[in-house]
Amino acid sequence: MDKNLLIIADSVNHFFGRGSLRRQILFDITCRVEEGEIVIMTGPSGSGKTTLLTLMGGLRALQEGSLKINGCEMQGAGRARLRAVRKDIGYVFQAHNLLYSLTARENVEMSIALHPEFAGKKGRKRAEAMLESVGMKTRMSHYPNQLSGGQRQRVAIARALVANPRIILADEPTAALDKKAGRDVVDIMHNLAKKQGCSILMVTHDNRILNIADRIINMEDGRLCSFTQAVTDQLQALLHIRQDDELLRRISQLSTDDFLRLLDETTKTHLQFLQAVQLVDTFTSGAMLDTLIEAFTLKIGQISEAERVTLFLLDGATGELWSKVAQTEGGERLEIRIPRNAGIVGHVVETGECLNIPDAYTHPLFNREVDEKTGYRTRNILCLPIRDTGGIAIGAVQLLNRKGSQAFSGDDEREGVNFAASMGVILESWLKTAAHDGKAVSR
Ligand SMILES: Nc1ncnc2c1ncn2[C@@H]1O[C@H](COP(=O)(O)OP(=O)(O)OP(=O)(O)O)[C@@H](O)[C@H]1O
Ligand SMILES: [Mg+2]
Structure with missing residues (x-):
């Protein structure tokens, strides 16, 4: 137990x-x-x-x-x-x-x-x-x-x-x-x-x-x-009333009993709402969500047996893709910035299509610059788009060099698609709280 x-x-x-x-x-x-x-x-x-x-x-x-x-x-x-x-x-x-x-x-x-x-x-x-x-x-x-x-x-x-x-x-x-x-x-x-x-x-x-x-x-x-379901249901019921132009009139016509009941219900809804907000605050506060994003990204790299995994996000203000999580040899922080239409990641974000490339150096979209800068030798790549809940691509996850002699498999691709779907929700919530906190993130 x-x-x-x-x-x-x-x-x-x-x-x-x-x-x-x-x-x-x-x-x-x-x-x-x-x-x-x-x-x-x-x-x-x-x-x-x-x-x-x-x-x-x-x-x-x-x-x-x-x-x-x-x-x-x-x-x-x-x-x-x-x-x-x-x-x-x-x-x-x-x-x-x-x-x-x-x-x-x-x-x-x-x-x-x-x-x-x-x-x-x-x-x-x-x-x-x-x-x-x-x-x-x-x-x-x-x-x-x-x-x-x-x-x-x-x-x-x-x-x-x-x-x-x-x-x-x-x-x-x-x-x-x-x-x-x-x-x-x-x-x-x-x-x-x-x-x-x-x-x-x-x-x-x-x-x-x-x-x-x-x-x-x-x-x-x-x-x-x-x-959360209860809160959502109750808020929706409340919003439904709010959309009604007759709200004021309807309340003024309520009997005292009905009014007190409504007051009670509304208090309860708002208390629950406050609790939900508190929960969200705790969850998204400080570095918690950052850490979660990093840990999840590294974990998907581990599951797919990739040597390296990078999570790119689209910066709407500069039109660039930047690396929110970038795994490196020594563990030091690496920030990669690439134009949004460039290379494999750019293509994946632009088209919303997944790319599984067994031999990077023969692929027309592959850009050797990062390898040259970091001294790393890319062999194969699996790159998947990340979409927000509205279906818009907001970034991509890129797995480099599957361990062993094989390139990434169909199974890796399926795991990756699942991961990208969950990551989309988490990143969307991160973007919202980051914007809310005035962090330098734009879309
Ligand atoms: N011993 C029983 N035999 C048959 N039906 C029962 C029995 N006990 C409860 N019920 C029925 O089961 C349903 C749930 O009853 P329960 O007492 O669990 O409700 P409750 O949520 O506690 O309600 P309240 O807020 O009024 O206390 C009711 O429809 C009730 O009529
Ligand atoms: Mg009872």
Whole structure:
């Protein structure tokens, strides 16, 4: 098992009902939750969130697919395995499921009873410390019906966390609470979880707490859509409204309820959008993308067994092709600049056609100047165009001298075409961020 993944769901399907009433509720659910990660799941009522959560918690038998919780496969799991898995999970549900005949302290203690390492006095001390950390020090001997909703929810959190679970599954833990109490409860969970290093998967409709999430996932009609898909869909829906000239009029005519719902939706969309931007910022910041481009380019050279690989980009301002990545013998930086119509690379960029040349010196387009300058002897060449997502050639990748006696093969060409397609997307995003950062790149 990958050590850092506490939840691994692969192609999970789930059905309710029998015979003609049998209905599929979850469709092909695949997701991962890493150690220490806080994942929030949103989605409309009835979309299958609770069903998925109870499957992950070992509270419902897995029917189809694979679900590994803390390294344990739930498919075909018997009682013993389920019990072992549950020991490492803390549950916080909306109906907090406290036992009303027990005090707050006893409710929390009950949850450690499963763990022999916290037996006796030690367990009681731990339960008290946990209740104290959720702000319930003075109410430990109260029974649940002597507590407010928020206080009961805090006891439920203390109970979920007291035995150091690796995973917390929370189903709308703030639903019954007012704004302030809801925020408090989530803050407590967040802080304790970060302190204990456990993962949280939390279902919530509460937009105000989305910002504690490392990641937000969306359930729609039993299908999990990826975070970026959800953001794109929601932004598109929003843009659709924006294109409508009647936006102002339509909003002014909304009922208060509908307006508040729209406000909520919009807040959620923008929070997710901000998260996406943050993600992109992290990803494209500094030298990260540069390094990635270089590493990928060198790797394709390695896979094709080329002695050298060069990645050329078109500079729109000067009309030249310049080497963004150029592999050399000693590893020193080499910058090559050639006119955009010249030579093999120029031809490939101009025509968008791939060239596989077994003998460079006999090819009419081959230019010996670079060899003369660098002292390198080119034998054979594979050169492929790189296109952006709009299909326009923005550069080329050139592989020189396949190792051994053969020139580049059809397989090398196919690998190269795949690489060039991916590189097109990455380079386009690099060009955009570079332009954004005011780097000296033009097209
Ligand atoms: N035990 C059951 N038997 C039959 N159908 C069920 C059962 N439990 C849930 N369902 C159905 O499965 C679907 C998903 O229910 P689930 O409780 O997972 O939704 P949810 O996303 O948690 O909704 P909510 O946000 O309202 O809590 C619903 O259509 C529900 O009616
Ligand atoms: Mg539910």
